[in-house]
Amino acid sequence: MLDLGALSVDIQNSHILRGVTLKVGQGELVCLIGRNGAGKTTTLRSIMGYRRPNAGTIAFLGRSLTDLPTHAIVRLGIGYAPEESEVYGDLTVAENIELPTWTCPEGRPAAERIALAYQIFPKLRQYMKRGGTQLSGGERKMVSIARALALDPKLLLLDEPFEGLSPAIIPTISDGIASIRKLGQSVLMAESNVHHIPDDADRLYVMERGEIIFAGTPGEAKRDPAVMRVISGAA
Amino acid sequence: MAAFINILLGGVFHAAVLFLVAAGLQIVFGVQKIVNLACGSFYALGAYFGVTTVTWALKAGLPPFLFLPVLIASGVVLAVIGPVIERLLRTVYDRDESFQLLLTFALVLMFQDIMRYFWGANPQQLGNLVMVYGKVGAGGVDLPVYNVLVIAGSIAIALILGGFLQRTRYGRILRATAENRAMTEALGVDVRRINVVVFTLGTVLGTVGGAFVVPTSAASLDMAVELVVEAFAVVVIGGLGSMRGALAGALVVGLMRAAAIALYAELELLSIYLVVILVLILRPSGLFGKPAE
Numbered sequence: 299m300l301d302l303g304a305l306s307v308d309i310q311n312s313h314i315l316r317g318v319t320l321k322v323g324q325g326e327l328v329c330l331i332g333r334n335g336a337g338k339t340t341t342l343r344s345i346m347g348y349r350r351p352n353a354g355t356i357a358f359l360g361r362s363l364t365d366l367p368t369h370a371i372v373r374l375g376i377g378y379a380p381e382e383s384e385v386y387g388d389l390t391v392a393e394n395i396e397l398p399t400w401t402c403p404e405g406r407p408a409a410e411r412i413a414l415a416y417q418i419f420p421k422l423r424q425y426m427k428r429g430g431t432q433l434s435g436g437e438r439k440m441v442s443i444a445r446a447l448a449l450d451p452k453l454l455l456l457d458e459p460f461e462g463l464s465p466a467i468i469p470t471i472s473d474g475i476a477s478i479r480k481l482g483q484s485v486l487m488a489e490s491n492v493h494h495i496p497d498d499a500d501r502l503y504v505m506e507r508g509e510i511i512f513a514g515t516p517g518e519a520k521r522d523p524a525v526m527r528v529i530s531g532a533a
Numbered sequence: 534m535a536a537f538i539n540i541l542l543g544g545v546f547h548a549a550v551l552f553l554v555a556a557g558l559q560i561v562f563g564v565q566k567i568v569n570l571a572c573g574s575f576y577a578l579g580a581y582f583g584v585t586t587v588t589w590a591l592k593a594g595l596p597p598f599l600f601l602p603v604l605i606a607s608g609v610v611l612a613v614i615g616p617v618i619e620r621l622l623r624t625v626y627d628r629d630e631s632f633q634l635l636l637t638f639a640l641v642l643m644f645q646d647i648m649r650y651f652w653g654a655n656p657q658q659l660g661n662l663v664m665v666y667g668k669v670g671a672g673g674v675d676l677p678v679y680n681v682l683v684i685a686g687s688i689a690i691a692l693i694l695g696g697f698l699q700r701t702r703y704g705r706i707l708r709a710t711a712e713n714r715a716m717t718e719a720l721g722v723d724v725r726r727i728n729v730v731v732f733t734l735g736t737v738l739g740t741v742g743g744a745f746v747v748p749t750s751a752a753s754l755d756m757a758v759e760l761v762v763e764a765f766a767v768v769v770i771g772g773l774g775s776m777r778g779a780l781a782g783a784l785v786v787g788l789m790r791a792a793a794i795a796l797y798a799e800l801e802l803l804s805i806y807l808v809v810i811l812v813l814i815l816r817p818s819g820l821f822g823k824p825a826e
Contacts, residue, residue, distance in 0.1 A: 346719060367725075368718040384716040386709045393705055400702040402721040449721065 299324050299484055300345070300453055305354035307337075307344050314340045316508045317354065321501075322453060322486045327479050329495050329516075330488045331529050332505030338488035339381055341505070342455050345486075346378050347371045358453070373402060377451030381458040381488075383438035385445075387431035391422055394430060394441050398449040405450040414481075415444035418474045436467030443474060447483075454478065456487040460494045468494070492529040504529055538672035540791045546680045548787025549687035550746045554760060555767040555779040556694060557738030563711040563774040564731045567622055568630060570637040572739045573761035574644035579608045579743025580752035581648055584657040586610075597665045601682065604748070608741035615733030622732070623725075641761070645754055656751035663748040683745045690738075691780060698776065707731065711774070762802065763790070769809045772822020781820050 300322040307315040315337050322328045330338050343349045345356055347368040356363040363371050372378070377398075386394055395415050399408035416423050419440040425433065433441065439459055446454055459471055475496060478485060489495055495502065495516060502519050504512035512525045519525045558572045586607035587600050595603060618640065625632045666678035698704040710717045710727050718724050743752070766786050771778025786805055793801040812819060 348715065367723070368715075369721050369723045372719060372721040378719045380716070380719070384713055384719075386712050386716070388708050388712050389705060397705065397709060398720050401706060401717075445720070 299326075299359060300486065301355070301357045302341070302345070303355040303357075305341070305344060305356060306352045307340055307349050308352050309340070309349070314508050315344065315351075318505075318508070318510055320503050320510060320513070322484055323500070325482045325484055326500040327485045327487065327496060327498065328501045328503070329499045330486065330503045330505055331492060331495060332490065333528075334490055336490075336505040337508040338490070338505055339457055340508075342378070342380075342457050342486070342488055345371075345376065345455060372449065372451075373404075375452030376455060377446035377449040377453070378455045379439075379442040379446040379457065379459065381461055383435075383442040385430040385433065385438045385441045387429060389430055390426065391428050391430065391433070391437075391441055392426040395422070395444050395448050398445060402449055411448045411450050415448045418447060418477050419444050419470070421470065434467070436463050436470065439463065439467075439471055440474065443471075443478075447478065451483075453484045453486065456485060458488055458490060460489065460491060472496070535673040536795060538674045540795050541788070542671060542674060542676050542680070543794075544788035544791030545684055545784070546749070546787070547790055548783040549684045550742045551760075551763055551767055551787055552687055552780055552783035553690060553738045553742035553745070555764045555771070555783050556691070556776060557735035557742075558764055558768060559771075559774055559776055559779045560694075560707075560738075561732055561735040562768075564707055565622075565626070565728050567626070567633050568637070569622075569732075569735065570634060570761055571618065571640035571644065572735065572764060573757035573759075574641050575611070575614075575736050575739030576743035576746075576760045577648060577752065577754070577757040578614075578644060579611060579740030580747040580756060581652050581657060581743075582611055582740070583607045583744035583747045584659055584752050585652075587659055587662070597662065600659075600662055600665065600748075601679070604744045605686075605741060608744035609737055611740040612733050612737045615736035616729050618736070619729050619732035623728075626728075641757055645757060649754060652752070654754065656753040657747075658751040659748045677749075679748060686745065690741075691776075695776065763805065766805050766809050768819070770812050770819055772819025774823070775819065775821040778819050778821035 302318055302320045305315055305318040306313065318341055320330070330341060332338050340349060344351055345363065347363060347366055351364055358374055358376060361374060395412060399411055422440055422444060425437060443456065443459060459475065460468055463471065479496065479498065497516065499516050502514060502516050503510050504519065504525055506528055511528065512519060512522065519529065554572055554576050558569060561567055561569045583604045587603050590603045591597065591600065622636065625636050663677050663679045666682065668675040669678050669681060698708060706717070706722060707727065710722065710724060714724055763786055767779060767782035770785050771782030785808060789805050789808060790801055793804045
């Protein structure tokens with residue numbers, strides 16, 4: 299479904315990504331794990347078209363994304379929940395979640411997409427009329443993920459969905475991701491804390507200084523002491 | 534009392550026109566983050582084109598009482614320049630504000646020459662057309678009905694614009710784009726298209742404002758710069774990017790200007806900019822602007 303081949307990205311003359319190769323298959327949950335600054339966010343932002351690669355390929359469903367603008371990439375079927383949530387403060391929770399059904403009306407009916415978003419995070423129904431600035435960090439994360447899901451994407455990119463959250467809210471987000479997984483949704487999740495990686499992840503890529511240093515199952519990663527040294531101290 | 538009412542009515546009329554141009558400036562800044570000095574040129578162009586169109590229509594046999602719809606249509610037709618200018622501005626979207634100011638100021642100078650080329654250096658006016666609809670008495674003061682129509686028209690445009698931004702899906706998408714362009718792109722919005730629509734809307738607000746004012750005062754080459762000076766006072770007082778601010782700022786500037794002209798005409802700009810300085814000191818984000826983080 300998603301194929302990154304030897305992807306290299308420079309930002310202000312610094313090599314941020316060095317030959318990153320990864321794959322996400324249909325219905326897979328793939329995790330990209332590494333310390334802060336390892337290049338996870340840049341990888342996701344490059345897929346979304348915010349960063350242009352110096353070398354390498356990004357293909358989605360066989361189509362190259364490297365020359366497409368962000369909105370066209372989204373319309374091919376990629377939803378994105380960024381690290382900072384980026385919930386619109388000027389809009390209500392309900393408007394934030396409905397917005398993708400107005401901007402991308404193709405696909406499943408809007409009502410079905412919105413219902414699904416609330417089904418993943420039922421708590422959001424209580425806050426529907428609340429403005430985006432009146433939410434806690436955890437609530438903003440929920441809105442951000444629900445909003446990306448309301449795009450009806452074929453692939454969902456989640457950037458650090460647990461970053462900066464209080465321990466009390468983490469199970470809610472974790473359950474939400476598990477529910478998304480049950481829908482058969484393909485997900486690529488960037489995470490800096492190994493403890494937040496879902497047990498049923500299909501594949502794990504470990505990233506260090508812009509390079510993929512390990513690719514395999516979570517079980518294989520746990521049996522590799524060198525990898526565990528990197529990801530255990532990743533947070 | 535009559536003098537006070539005269540100031541009030543004159544101020545509100547000027548505020549009504551000023552609001553349209555300032556609203557255009559605000560919506561363009563809000564969504565595109567461009568401080569568009571050329572809004573004054575659109576205003577002047579609307580005035581000149583309005584004179585030409587209405588004069589031509591009257592010569593072609595248009596009954597004088599129908600001049601207002603023709604005047605409005607002439608302002609709306611100038612929407613065609615919006616996408617052309619927006620295309621030019623794309624070169625400075627991601628650059629420092631100083632480039633944007635230089636480019637839009639260059640546009641002001643270029644438009645001034647274009648208007649000089651087509652209409653000459655002498656002011657152009659519509660004669661006494663403003664009195665076609667008669668007068669209405671208010672507190673011992675006679676006010677042209679035309680002025681009342683313009684005030685009502687501006688209020689209607691403000692309400693429609695507010696309703697559009699607050700209640701329609703497209704309006705909400707515009708507000709989302711104003712708040713976070715990158716995220717809006719990640720929700721499938723072609724922000725380049727939004728830029729064209731918003732800039733064209735801003736252009737039309739300016740040209741219609743210019744068309745509205747021309748029956749009451751002549752179109753002249755200076756009016757672009759004069760308007761920009763006042764529109765920036767409106768924006769500073771009301772708060773950059775705020776439509777409510779545009780309304781409040783336009784009222785403050787319109788009334789201050791009318792009062793100054795009636796009492797100390799020499800101090801017109803000084804009085805307005807004293808308020809601007811006060812606002813900058815006491816409330817730098819303006820009456821309705823969001824404080825900088």
